[in-house]
Amino acid sequence: MKTIIISFLSLLAIVAFVSTSTLAQGRNELVYTTVEKQPEFPGGKAALSRYLAENIQFPSSLMRKNHDTGPVSAKFIVDKEGNVRDVRISTKQLDKKAQKGMADFMTSIIAAIEQMPRWRPGEVKGVPVAVFYTLPIEVNMK
Template structure:
């Protein structure tokens, strides 16, 4: 059955804790659920992995497509002491079809690393705003751009300075097939870096700086980030992340690092996009 083309947009502040509101809140609510623990829960692999999980697993209900139903569903849930998800509920719905799907995919999340307060695991409340949006027939379908980077070229530009875009990489017969994601890493000449979630495929949502700080280059294959400010529950303020760098092309790198509190290694690919000289101006 043919259905309308659609795009699924995750709100850029997806799954940030409930204390990210303008009104001040208490650290613990009447049910013993923390809103401001010493250490936030962590989705396996960090915030980018969480966004990928949601975008991969959520399915736009066919009946909602037929009826032209779209909008933002806000789901609230609690990460328990053992990292499991509980008490998931829709606190602002759009339509039962979308509400049910948003709730289903949130409930299907894997175990998180639990939040900590005073050295003990605690329950932490989160909210997840998820946007369902149908593209119009007379509008080109929004998707992530693809490109191919040639194989076998000698790497000449070993500098990490510039604007990098997160991507997936699939080696092919003629080159690396690149799928670009809406996440940027700006590596400045003044030894500062900034990670930005861009405006999303709808072109309307505001961009969000979710991590920034200073960096150093102890060796040609080692890049170290010192986080000064962060909305990422994995790499919080004060984190020092030592990253191994493998150069696949002048403008394509593979970064490998250990997620804090976990033994396994995590891998990311970044493609350098054409840009002028960049200096970070954010306060």
């Protein structure tokens, strides 16, 4: 009976720990979802907006059709050295006519994010840590 209780308490402790961090796939590195200090692009949010505007190409096929991309977000890890890796893009469901243009758009987003300069890493208790980061990408065709 003691073994069952100890196992249950151990499992409970693991579940509580995983709620704020997780192990990165294929690496033995904790990646936090909640941190005391969020990662920051060099120069802050305004510099990040300028960087994205200069480096992401919106396909002309989508522009000509005035296609609404809907919400687009990039999800990636900012590691404890400030490097960006494991970029993934999430979008709304696409119709067949827009799929090629959206694929080109997502490729452009991934390339721009992978080439970003080092970020200031996130911190927990003053120590740099790897953080899952979600970056909404707004498309403004004006």
